[in-house]
Amino acid sequence: MERRVFLQGLALxxxxxxxxxxxxxxxxxxxxxxxxxxxxxxxxxxCPRECVIxxxxxxxxxxxxxxxxxxxxxxxxxxxxxxxxxxxxxxxxHFLPGTMAFSVATAGCNVNCKMCQNxxxxxVRPEQVxxxxxxxxxxxxxxxxxxxxxxxxxxxxxVVFSEYVFDSAEAGRAAGVKSVVISGGYIQEEPLKQLxxxxxxxxxxxxxxxxxxxxxxxxxxxxxxxxxxxxIRKQNVWTEIVCLVxxxxxxxxxxxxxxxxxxxxxxxxxxPVHFSQFHPDYLLKNLPPTPxxxxxxxxxxxxxxxxxxxxxGNIPGHPAxxxxxxxxxxxxxxxxGFSVRAISLExxxxxxxxxIIPGVWEKA
Amino acid sequence: MRGGSQNGIxxxxxxxxxxxxxxxxxxxxxxxxxxxxxxxxxxxxxxxxPDATRVAxxxxxxxxxxxxxxxxxxxxxxxxxPGEVVGLKVNCLSGRGAATSVVLVExxxxxxxxxxxxxxxxxxxxxxxxxxxxxxxxxxxxDRVRYIGNDSTGYGDELAIYGSAGSRLANTLxxxxxxxxxxxxxxxxxxxxxTLALKNLFGAIHNPNKYHSDAGNPYVADVNxxxxxxxxxxxxxxxxxxxQYEGGPSYMPQWSWPYNGLLVxxxxxALDYIGWQIIxxxxxxxxxxxxxxxxxxxxxxxxxxxxxxRLGVNDPARIARVEV
Numbered sequence: 001m002e003r004r005v006f007l008q009g010l011a012l013x014x015x016x017x018x019x020x021x022x023x024x025x026x027x028x029x030x031x032x033x034x035x036x037x038x039x040x041x042x043x044x045x046x047c048p049r050e051c052v053i054x055x056x057x058x059x060x061x062x063x064x065x066x067x068x069x070x071x072x073x074x075x076x077x078x079x080x081x082x083x084x085x086x087x088x089x090x091x092x093x094h095f096l097p098g099t100m101a102f103s104v105a106t107a108g109c110n111v112n113c114k115m116c117q118n119x120x121x122x123x124v125r126p127e128q129v130x131x132x133x134x135x136x137x138x139x140x141x142x143x144x145x146x147x148x149x150x151x152x153x154x155x156x157x158x159v160v161f162s163e164y165v166f167d168s169a170e171a172g173r174a175a176g177v178k179s180v181v182i183s184g185g186y187i188q189e190e191p192l193k194q195l196x197x198x199x200x201x202x203x204x205x206x207x208x209x210x211x212x213x214x215x216x217x218x219x220x221x222x223x224x225x226x227x228x229x230x231x232i233r234k235q236n237v238w239t240e241i242v243c244l245v246x247x248x249x250x251x252x253x254x255x256x257x258x259x260x261x262x263x264x265x266x267x268x269x270x271x272p273v274h275f276s277q278f279h280p281d282y283l284l285k286n287l288p289p290t291p292x293x294x295x296x297x298x299x300x301x302x303x304x305x306x307x308x309x310x311x312x313g314n315i316p317g318h319p320a321x322x323x324x325x326x327x328x329x330x331x332x333x334x335x336x337g338f339s340v341r342a343i344s345l346e347x348x349x350x351x352x353x354x355x356i357i358p359g360v361w362e363k364a
Numbered sequence: 365m366r367g368g369s370q371n372g373i374x375x376x377x378x379x380x381x382x383x384x385x386x387x388x389x390x391x392x393x394x395x396x397x398x399x400x401x402x403x404x405x406x407x408x409x410x411x412x413x414p415d416a417t418r419v420a421x422x423x424x425x426x427x428x429x430x431x432x433x434x435x436x437x438x439x440x441x442x443x444x445x446p447g448e449v450v451g452l453k454v455n456c457l458s459g460r461g462a463a464t465s466v467v468l469v470e471x472x473x474x475x476x477x478x479x480x481x482x483x484x485x486x487x488x489x490x491x492x493x494x495x496x497x498x499x500x501x502x503x504x505x506x507d508r509v510r511y512i513g514n515d516s517t518g519y520g521d522e523l524a525i526y527g528s529a530g531s532r533l534a535n536t537l538x539x540x541x542x543x544x545x546x547x548x549x550x551x552x553x554x555x556x557x558x559t560l561a562l563k564n565l566f567g568a569i570h571n572p573n574k575y576h577s578d579a580g581n582p583y584v585a586d587v588n589x590x591x592x593x594x595x596x597x598x599x600x601x602x603x604x605x606x607x608q609y610e611g612g613p614s615y616m617p618q619w620s621w622p623y624n625g626l627l628v629x630x631x632x633x634a635l636d637y638i639g640w641q642i643i644x645x646x647x648x649x650x651x652x653x654x655x656x657x658x659x660x661x662x663x664x665x666x667x668x669x670x671x672x673x674r675l676g677v678n679d680p681a682r683i684a685r686v687e688v
Contacts, residue, residue, distance in 0.1 A: 062573040
């Protein structure tokens, strides 16, 4: 099977339902996290934005709507993208390497990153993109049928379709399929804790280490994302961090060092950090791709600060794609691009020196 | 569309008109952006709803005054050309009560047809078909005026980008309509302060939910910089038949009042400034805090007037407020 298979190309029986409308009950469930206010207004309590929303209006994410004082998600089971991807593409390097993840998304996002690569689904309303009906049990079954030990909620922002993530992760668990979340981490503590109880790994896009960048480029805030990372670690859910390095915007030595020091002190040195190459897209087309030496500088600075697993991403064939044992420095997971060439682990230990390599290595 | 060019009154028109309102407009409006405010205290007669005949007369008075013409037909011929497809961008999200009035739109359709626009070339549009219906805009039997929600005709694939805004534009705006008459409602907005001429064009983009942060500043101004919007919007007629000074954009009858008026301008910034002042005045009269005190002052109006945008003027000294 190809690595990347559009769902429309699969002969799946669940595709009877086509694109829905905002009023389509098929995709609509009451939202989990909100407060009711006077005059039929509501306050969303899912993400730190805390949108106060009038009747008939939607929140910033565009996928949650106030209808008569009750708040609804419009994207439950409303899958607008589905692919079978290597888990390395997420990227999650310490989570079942060499396996495939059944990867899904709905429309919507709670930030608006100027460099978004998936803006055509993340920055639209659900009715503006083709979607198919894929209820949780069916999603879990599809993952199993396609030999995917995990479901990945990805591409757009799973926080805004968290009701679907919750239900699907539970269905997956019942079917023996794990769940991983690929998120910007802009979420309040209570929904995050509930998410952590249901999923097996979370990768956070730490888009920069400055509030200025978050305000100007992301339309969000850094502090809640850092808080989310700490919460995830405390909940003992496997965590990896990706930093997309953008020339002139978040590529200074000082920022890399500050990031490394914060990760080491607040999360520990074993949390993998991936520095990925930026490509111009969406509203940020005036900057070049990140030079490889910049990514190498970021890695070197983080290595020097004592982080154990620092990777370089989007540069296929770069040696820093592989996992090295922090004790004996031998390669324990060899990667080229999204392919895993060799795994030199015995259980969770380095085959050469028996150093424990943290991660989720077993399917069971 | 810039400062002095916003005045719809020409020297020739001045000489041919006998309207007192137009004379006032001309005298006050030289080198200024004109905002005509037409009101009718008897608009509702003995009833609760505006009387359709009086609304039509109010519209005529407002448009004649703005264009300094002595007949509505003459004025409308300055706005549209025969055979054009003319979009009426209504504001329907909040349903009846806080939406553009059906009687006003019907009066405009009548005048457009008299000015040479076939029924089928008139397009009443907003974001959703359901929004149009909830506001009372439904095709009736034999009605050939078109009613289009963006959800049924979609958005272009290309992004329009200006400043902080990047959006797909409604096909209704970019492909269907040759000209647009903007028909916002005079009302408060709980996030961006007021929703008038500039904000109503959020109905032309696919992602309005992304642009309410920081009370809409600078997003509202940036969206109005998109070329299709700048080039096609010919006139704004702000529906102030029933206005709302708090609780918007939803309809809140307890905070609505019968303003019984229309605001007409080609300069959306000047119209927004005047409309904002009307709402602030009413808020003060009712003992409510100003929008600035509530941290939702519509600063995007000033941004729209700044040197980067130049969408119009917000300096009261450069606005001719003409009441007729």
